[in-house]
Amino acid sequence: MFKKFQKVVRGSALGVVVLLAACNVGPASFTNTDITGSALVANFKLKDLSGTERTMESYKGKVVAMFFGYTHCPDVCPITMQQWSEVKARLGEKGENLQVLFVSVDPERDTPELLSNYVPQFNPTFDALTARSSEELKPLLAGLRVFAGKVEGSSPGNYLMDHTSASYVFDQQGRARLLVRHNADSAPVVSDIAQILDGK
Numbered sequence: 001m002f003k004k005f006q007k008v009v010r011g012s013a014l015g016v017v018v019l020l021a022a023c024n025v026g027p028a029s030f031t032n033t034d035i036t037g038s039a040l041v042a043n044f045k046l047k048d049l050s051g052t053e054r055t056m057e058s059y060k061g062k063v064v065a066m067f068f069g070y071t072h073c074p075d076v077c078p079i080t081m082q083q084w085s086e087v088k089a090r091l092g093e094k095g096e097n098l099q100v101l102f103v104s105v106d107p108e109r110d111t112p113e114l115l116s117n118y119v120p121q122f123n124p125t126f127d128a129l130t131a132r133s134s135e136e137l138k139p140l141l142a143g144l145r146v147f148a149g150k151v152e153g154s155s156p157g158n159y160l161m162d163h164t165s166a167s168y169v170f171d172q173q174g175r176a177r178l179l180v181r182h183n184a185d186s187a188p189v190v191s192d193i194a195q196i197l198d199g200k
Contacts, residue, residue: 028200031188033179040176044140046129049116056174062099063196064170068146070106070161071118076182081122090190094197102128105148105163144168171196
């Protein structure tokens with residue numbers, strides 16, 4: 001009788017393990033906007049902070065969070081970068097496989113030197129992508145339907161950039177997966193990113 005009971009318990013335990021394994025490989029359930037399967041694509045060939053030319057293929061194997069901004073941005077950009085720093089920290093060891101990319105929409109003023117001082121202050125692992133001109137940025141902006149336009153100021157060098165404030169998240173194969181709005185709550189973002197890091 002006892003042996004029969006042991007078999008039942010073992011069988012139940014095995015069933016729970018199988019069920020949990022099945023749950024782990026199930027489809028993702030995102031809180032933020034799911035763009036899986038969309039036509040959005042990150043088509044670029046830009047330089048990073050070290051001056052190395054990068055494409056999306058360069059980041060294969062990592063989850064990539066991409067944000068468009070500029071160093072003279074008074075509010076949206078620093079808030080978003082701080083948010084991604086918090087998300088990465090809350091992911092713990094998993095966060096090592098999250099690469100945050102800041103794409104400058106202001107190549108006229110955002111020199112490599114300026115970006116090198118600006119981006120790492122939010123997190124030393126964050127990187128930036130920069131173009132030599134606005135023309136060089138066009139394929140990436142078009143592929144993700146990102147808007148970026150100059151708002152003239154009081155002098156030629158004193159202007160703002162109106163730009164898309166959401167962040168785009170790509171999985172380990174470079175496929176678009178998530179759209180994260182500006183100033184989104186960190187906890188759901190952490191949960192969504194963790195699912196992608198787990199292969200969902």
